[in-house]
Amino acid sequence: xxxxxxxxxxxxxxxxxxxxxxxxxxxxxxxxxxxxxxxxxxxxxxxxxxxxxxxxxxxxxxxxxxxxxxxxxxxxxxxxxxxxxxxxxxxxxxxxxxxxxxxxxxxxxxxxxxxxxxxxxxxxxxxxxxxxxxxxxxxxxxxxxxxxxxxxxxxxxxxxxxxxxxxxxxxxxxxxxxxxxxxxxxxxxxxxxxxxxxxxxxxxxxxxxxxxxxxxxxxxxxxxxxxxxxxxxxxxxxxxxxxxxxxxxxxxxxxxxxxxxxxxxxxxxxxxxxxxxxxxxxxxx
Amino acid sequence: xxxxxxxxxxxxxxxxxxxxxxxxxxxxxxxxxxxxxxxxxxxxxxxxxxxxxxxxxxxxxxxxxxxxxxxxxxxxxxxxxxxxxxxxxxxxxxxxxxxxxxxxxxxxxxxxxxxxxxxxxxxxxxxxxxxxxxxxxxxxxxxxxxxxxxxxxxxxxxxxxxxxxxxxxxxxxxxxxxxxxxxxxxxxxxxxxxxxxxxxxxxxxxxxxxxxxxxxxxxxxxxxxxxxxxxxxxxxxxxxxxxxxxxxxxxxxxxxxxxxxxxxxxxxxxxxxxxxxxxxxxxxx
Numbered sequence: 001x002x003x004x005x006x007x008x009x010x011x012x013x014x015x016x017x018x019x020x021x022x023x024x025x026x027x028x029x030x031x032x033x034x035x036x037x038x039x040x041x042x043x044x045x046x047x048x049x050x051x052x053x054x055x056x057x058x059x060x061x062x063x064x065x066x067x068x069x070x071x072x073x074x075x076x077x078x079x080x081x082x083x084x085x086x087x088x089x090x091x092x093x094x095x096x097x098x099x100x101x102x103x104x105x106x107x108x109x110x111x112x113x114x115x116x117x118x119x120x121x122x123x124x125x126x127x128x129x130x131x132x133x134x135x136x137x138x139x140x141x142x143x144x145x146x147x148x149x150x151x152x153x154x155x156x157x158x159x160x161x162x163x164x165x166x167x168x169x170x171x172x173x174x175x176x177x178x179x180x181x182x183x184x185x186x187x188x189x190x191x192x193x194x195x196x197x198x199x200x201x202x203x204x205x206x207x208x209x210x211x212x213x214x215x216x217x218x219x220x221x222x223x224x225x226x227x228x229x230x231x232x233x234x235x236x237x238x239x240x241x242x243x244x245x246x247x248x249x250x251x252x253x254x255x256x257x258x259x260x261x262x263x264x265x266x267x268x269x270x271x272x273x274x275x276x277x278x279x280x281x282x283x284x285x
Numbered sequence: 286x287x288x289x290x291x292x293x294x295x296x297x298x299x300x301x302x303x304x305x306x307x308x309x310x311x312x313x314x315x316x317x318x319x320x321x322x323x324x325x326x327x328x329x330x331x332x333x334x335x336x337x338x339x340x341x342x343x344x345x346x347x348x349x350x351x352x353x354x355x356x357x358x359x360x361x362x363x364x365x366x367x368x369x370x371x372x373x374x375x376x377x378x379x380x381x382x383x384x385x386x387x388x389x390x391x392x393x394x395x396x397x398x399x400x401x402x403x404x405x406x407x408x409x410x411x412x413x414x415x416x417x418x419x420x421x422x423x424x425x426x427x428x429x430x431x432x433x434x435x436x437x438x439x440x441x442x443x444x445x446x447x448x449x450x451x452x453x454x455x456x457x458x459x460x461x462x463x464x465x466x467x468x469x470x471x472x473x474x475x476x477x478x479x480x481x482x483x484x485x486x487x488x489x490x491x492x493x494x495x496x497x498x499x500x501x502x503x504x505x506x507x508x509x510x511x512x513x514x515x516x517x518x519x520x521x522x523x524x525x526x527x528x529x530x531x532x533x534x535x536x537x538x539x540x541x542x543x544x545x546x547x548x549x550x551x552x553x554x555x556x557x558x559x560x561x562x563x564x565x566x567x568x569x570x
Contacts, residue, residue, distance in 0.1 A: 112548050116540040129551060146541070149474050151436030152552040159554045174534050177473050177504035185470035188462050189434050206539075219462035246564055249459050254491075255401040256431070260561035263397050266414060267437040269444045271552045276545035279531055 001138070003164070003193075004034035005233045007212040007225050009201030012046030015058050015085075019044060019066055022083060023073040029232060030077030035136050037081050040199035041145050041168040042095065042119065044085035048203035052093060052122035059088035063105045067098055075102035080135040082142060084168035092124040097142045097168050099133050107133030109142035113150050116280035118170070118206065120146075125283070130156035138163050138239060141192075145169040148182050148196065151189070152270060158190035159259075163242040167196040171209050179211040188219025191245045191258040193237050200228045217241050286423070288449070288478075289319035290518045292497040292510050294486030297331030300343050300370075304329060304351055307368060308358040314517060315362030320421050322366050325484035326430050326453040327380065327404065329370035333488035337378060337407035344373035348390045352383055360387035365420040367427060369453035377409040382427045382453050384418050392418030394427035398435050401565040403455070403491065405431075410568070415441035423448050423524060426477075430454040433467050433481065436474070437555060443475035444544075448527040452481040456494050464496040473504025476530045476543040478522050485513045502526050 006025045011017050022039055029037040041047065044066055049055035060066050062085075070081055080101045087096035087110065095111040110126035130153065132141045141157030143165060148154070154165050165186065171179055179196070187194040195214045202208070210228035214235040215221055222235040246257040291310045296302050307324055314322040326332065329351055334340035345351050351370065359366055365386045372381035372395065380396040395411035415438065417426045426442030428450060433439070439450050450471065456464055464481070472479040480499045487493070495513035499520040500506055507520035530543040 112551055113546050115546065117538065125548070126551075130554070146546070149543070150547060151440065151470075151474055152547075152555055155436065156552065156554045159557070159559075172534075172539065174539075177469060181466040181469040181504060182473065184462060184466040185436075188467065189436055219466060248564075249457075252565065253402065254457065254459075255564040257561065257564050258434070259559055260563040261398050261400065261431070262435060262437075262559055263410070264556045264558055266397055266411075267441065267556045269415070269441045270437055270555050271549045272444070273549055274444075274544055274547055276542065278545040279533075279540040279542050280537070 001035050001237050001239065002033045003195060003235055003237055004029035004037040005195050005197035005212050005214065006037060006039050007198060007200055007210055008040065008230050010040060010043050010046050010199050012048060012203045013058050015044050015066060019069060026073050026081055027077055030079040032234065034234065035079055036138065037079065038166045038195050038197045039081065039083045039168060040197050041084035041170040042086060043083055043168065046203055047118040047170045048206050049119045055086055055119050055122060056088060056093060059086035059093055061089065062087050062096060062098055062108045067100055067105050070100040071102065071104045074100055078102060082166040082168060084144065086119065093122065094126065095120055095123045095144060097144055099135055099140055099142060101135055106135050107131065109144065111144040111147065112153060113146045115146045121280060130160065132157055132160045132162045141165045143167050145171065148186060149178055154186040154190055158192050162192055163239050164193040164195065164237065169196055169198045171198045171211065172206050173209060175209060179213065183213050184215045184219045184221060187215035187217060191217040192242045193217060200230055286320050286522050286524065287318045288480060288520055288522055289314035289322040290480050290482035290497050290499065291322060291324050292483060292485055292495055293325065293515050295325060295328050295331050295484050297333060297488045298343050300329050300351060304354060311358050311366055312362055315364040317519065319519060320364055321423065322364065323451045323480050323482045324366065324368045324453060325482050326369035326455040327371060328368055328453065331488055332455045333403040333491050340371055340404050340407060341373060341378060344371035344378055346374065347372050347381060347383055347393045352385055352390050355385040356387065356389045359385055363387060367451040367453060369429065371404065378407065379411065380405055380408045380429060382429055384420055384425055384427060386420055391420050392416065394429065396429040396432065397438060398431045400431045406565060415445065417442055417445045417447045426450045428452050430456065433471060434463055439471040439475055443477050447477055448524050449478040449480065449522065454481055454483045456483045456496065457491050458494060460494060464494065464498065468498050469500045469504045469506060472500035472502060476502040477527045478502060485515055
């Protein structure tokens with residue numbers, strides 16, 4: 001099974017133009033044999049808005065007109081897509097990602113970990129438990145950008161059965177270490193495939209670093225774009241490798257099981273409330 | 286403040302010879318200005334024992350005769366050491382690490398995550414909560430080898446105030462990805478210094494890969510030994526960098542806080558029992 005990531009530039013506040021580009025790229029990756037194609041964070045809307053009001057003009061409901069257009073493109077190409085966008089939900093604005101297939105929206109995710117940066121300064125905290133969704137035989141989990149720096153985010157998805165974690169991202173300068181080590185580590189520690197797809201270009205003075213990559217369940221790099229140009233990366237994946245957490249290196253002498261060897265009763269501090277105030281925020285939950 | 290890691294060969298089942306070597310290396314690193322020196326997993330005893338009985342001949346209590354000799358060396362050099370060893374405790378045998386200073390043992394750790402490999406096939410599971418210990422102004426947490434592949438292990442230590450995590454390790458072939466990405470990721474995600482010190486040489490047909498390294502609180506590599514020879518690595522560390530989790534990249538426009546931005550109420554799955562049986566074991570807890 002083949003997956004793809006589209007490292008692309010995005011136009012701030014121009015969802016119609018971005019949607020046209022996304023559908024064009026999806027047609028290209030599906031023609032190349034990709035079952036699932038991942039796009040960057042806020043690929044539909046742009047990210048560096050300077051106010052909530054400005055961003056709301058590009059936000060949409062999920063499902064909504066753009067996810068409907070994406071579903072039609074998925075139906076035409078018989079494939080699946082993960083796309084970052086801003087979600088309007090009642091009074092709330094979320095930084096979200098949608099998993100879309102031929103029949104429509106299969107799942108969505110609201111970013112749980114918010115840096116004080118771009119539109120995330122004005123969005124609401126993701127308020128739903130981590131969840132895994134089925135797409136074309138794959139169990140797909142979604143995280144967004146900064147989530148990759150918090151091991152709990154991928155861990156929860158993997159424990160819930162994810163074969164593959166998709167990370168639409170908008171990595172700015174300063175995220176080089178996350179790109180270079182965290183993606184491989186998330187794949188390794190959870191025994192899953194992990195695809196991180198960043199954007200390129202610049203918005204309001206913030207450049208983005210590219211460096212999209214795909215890691216396999218042993219943490220090895222399957223594909224990488226070590227630059228900040230538009231490009232597409234592909235990898236072949238084997239779901240049985242993500243589902244087998246028991247590795248036999250030397251029978252009876254060196255065997256490990258990434259899940260069975262966990263010791264959850266000693267992990268209590270991980271879920272303790274911290275009572276700290278995130279920078280720039282008053283809406284702590 | 287300077288720290289050191291001694292990447293060294295270890296003689297299986299020869300604790301007296303290994304102790305002499307450890308003290309010699311400690312004298313050398315302290316003379317070079319190191320406040321804290323880290324040695325490999327089971328540096329005192331060796332690792333690839335083929336039975337519990339064979340290993341027990343090299344095991345000691347903590348504190349015990351070897352930790353007393355280490356404390357005398359620490360007093361003579363006015364420094365601190367983290368050393369891997371096998372611990373005999375009543376009927377139990379643990380893969381342990383000790384933090385020793387001029388006044389004696391300051392803390393010890395019993396390996397929580399056990400691969401089915403070497404002596405870990407016959408040791409008991411670490412049974413104590415993760416804990417941080419003070420040494421020369423530093424707050425030091427200890428993990429051992431395979432623990433580094435489980436993000437919860439370093440996370441618990443960091444949440445408890447560790448400035449620096451020391452990982453005595455015996456990485457065999459197959460651990461290259463852990464060495465290349467997990468150490469940097471643990472440092473990055475927790476905003477701490479992380480020093481991983483592997484052994485070199487071979488025991489019972491198992492070679493070890495070296496690749497000891499030190500990462501800073503941004504995940505950047507401070508020092509690395511990209512080979513499997515005996516050598517010492519050093520790094521200067523600044524404890525204030527590990528204690529400040531709030532990074533201001535562009536004031537008011539790009540700020541993050543590695544701890545305040547956590548969302549513990551969504552991490553419930555991390556502590557759920559898994560009910561799975563680790564390979565080769567019947568003593569599941």
